[in-house]
Amino acid sequence: MLTNTIENIRNQFPFLTNKVSGKELIYFDSAATSQRPQSVISAINEWNSFANANVHRAVHHLSACATDNYESGREAIRKFVNASKREEIIFTSGTTASINLLANTIGGVLLKEGEAVLITEAEHHSNIVPWQILTQRIGAKLIYLPVDESGQWDMEQLDTLFESENIKFVSAAHISNVLGLVNPIERLIQTAHKYGAKVHIDGAQGIVHQEVDVKKIDCDFYSFSGHKIYAATGIGVLYGKESLLDILPPWMAGGDMVDTVTFYKTTYAKLPLKFEAGTPNFIGGATFTPALEFARSVRCHQVEQNERMMKDFLIKELTSIEGLEIYGMGENKSPVYSFSIDGIHHSDIAMLLDQMGIAVRSGLMCAEPLINKFGKTGLVRVSLAPYNTLQECEIFIDALNRAIRMLR
Ligand SMILES: Cc1ncc(COP(=O)(O)O)c(C=O)c1O
Known part of the structure; x- marks a missing residue:
């Protein structure tokens, strides 16, 4: 059997x-990249062959089909992580891009000069360097939660760090790509919220091995990459609570993320498109539908x-x-x-x-x-x-x- x-x-x-x-x-x-099941490979081939039209733009039939495929991928993700609304699912090019989106938009809104970002000693470079750049740029502090010799977060230091530092933003891996340990993110999130800080979870590895219910864990943001969970490469996700995504400014600018543009002023599209400038990886986005179906089948x-x-x-x-x-x-x-x-x-x-x-x-x-x-x-x-x-x-x-x- x-x-x-x-x-x-x-x-x-x-x-x-x-x-x-x-x-x-x-x-x-x-953990570097998962392989793709035939269902995903066939879908990519099919869409490349017969559904390669740009999304959200033209009224013609094939553009509408491509848009449907892409938006179905978004809906599959929403269900998979149990987000409340499609507006909370932002397509990016991967976990790295999701974290960079946050690090380029929270400054001045969720993190100000003199405040601090908390990460852990067991992060991927993608969840270290963007925070170094941000904190250096705005004059904030970057603080590390230590890990012990077995690789576990030193949770005893958590409250002490929150009490002694002005931490307003936390970003930590659900599962470290080196240690493979499932981190106590719910406790981290509860503690951070108690002290008024927002939390992003780097789910690049976590989404693969754990059931993720963003409402239950109550994270503010959660990101992951398609290529590690059987979907296409070059596509990823930033989940964010709508109330927070709404107050963050756009980062990348261009087509699709606008409402109206005049020579001197622009108003922005509503979520999720506000954060999706330019032609997206629409075939990649659509692959989340078969990929997450496969991911569910192996649980x-x-x-x-x-x-x-x-x-x-x-x-x-x-x-x-x-x-x-x-x-x-x-x-x-x-x-x-x-x-x-x-x-x-x-x-x-x-x-x-x-x-x-x-x-x-x-x-x-x-x-x-x-x-x-x-x-x-x-x-x-x-x-x-x-x-x-x-x-x-x-x-x-x-x-x-x-x-x-x-x-x-
Ligand atoms: C924990 C973790 N975070 C972030 C990343 C970066 O993911 P990507 O290269 O898909 O953006 C990885 C990739 O290995 C990872 O394992």
């Missing part, structure tokens, strides 16, 4: 039939069971390798395993695994400050998806042991 379900999932992914170095591919890099007992089996096996095997350290341990772990091995360079491991047909990520993983905090110059990361199997994990552990023997 379990094998059938996973086999059935695998059969939907043509990418997995690839061979690398003459070997059957084992794709363990889904089932068999997939959970498969994930648990792979997790138990990998943790047991990895921790028994001499000199290997896993970063990010706890009950709240999603299937992302980053590790270092004493005396062996992360790139050498990744290169040897690649020659054995296994794709893993290595290096700083766009989280240089965190990896430096652990005293490392890079890590190897294995990240799994519902299309991975226990058998692949077994092959991987054999290959890893072989690579270590070659390098020691």
Whole structure:
């Protein structure tokens, strides 16, 4: 039954039939980008072939069809995250663009000179650098919530930080791309709100592994990328509470985000178009419909069971390798395993695994400050998806042991 379900999932992914170095591919890099099921690939081909007309503009039939497809993608997202209204779903080009949109619009509105932004030590560069630029530009402060040696947020410091600093905006990852830990975002949000701060959650990894109900968690903003959740690349989402999006100024300007334009003055379109200047990635946006249908279909007992089996096996095997350290341990772990091995360079491991047909990520993983905090110059990361199997994990552990023997 379990094998059938996973086999059935695998059969939907043509990418997995690839061979690398003459070997059957084992794709363990889904946290960087997930593969796309055939339903998404077929939809992209179909829309590129027969529905490639610009959206929100012409009255002709095909423009109306393209607009419907694009807006259906928005509706699929709204339902998936349980937002109240389509106006709260802004299309961007990805998580990075969503965070940059916020960092370029909250200054002077939700964050003023002398106030502070709180992030954590376990953020992706996309959730660090935009806040550095913003705080430096407007004379605000950037503060970090520490993580402990196992990668968990140090929640004991949270209240102290809010009491001692004038924090007005918080931005933190739902799940770190390095540690794979599901962070206590609800507690963070409640605490921030108690002190009058607004909260953005970087859901690039979180949306993939957790059910997200933006009303229940009560975040003010939540962002994610299409390409990590089976949709097209070059498209992403910023969810925001309507009352907040309404008071933020537009950032990118151009077609589609306007109501009327005269030579000297412009009035802006209503949400969500106020933040969607220019021709959007309308085919990408439409792919959220089949992609999220697929994502929903894999939130089932068999997939959970498969994930648990792979997790138990990998943790047991990895921790028994001499000199290997896993970063990010706890009950709240999603299937992302980053590790270092004493005396062996992360790139050498990744290169040897690649020659054995296994794709893993290595290096700083766009989280240089965190990896430096652990005293490392890079890590190897294995990240799994519902299309991975226990058998692949077994092959991987054999290959890893072989690579270590070659390098020691
Ligand atoms: C936690 C996290 N935040 C942000 C990003 C940036 O996503 P994108 O490159 O799709 O904009 C990533 C990508 O790996 C991520 O894992």
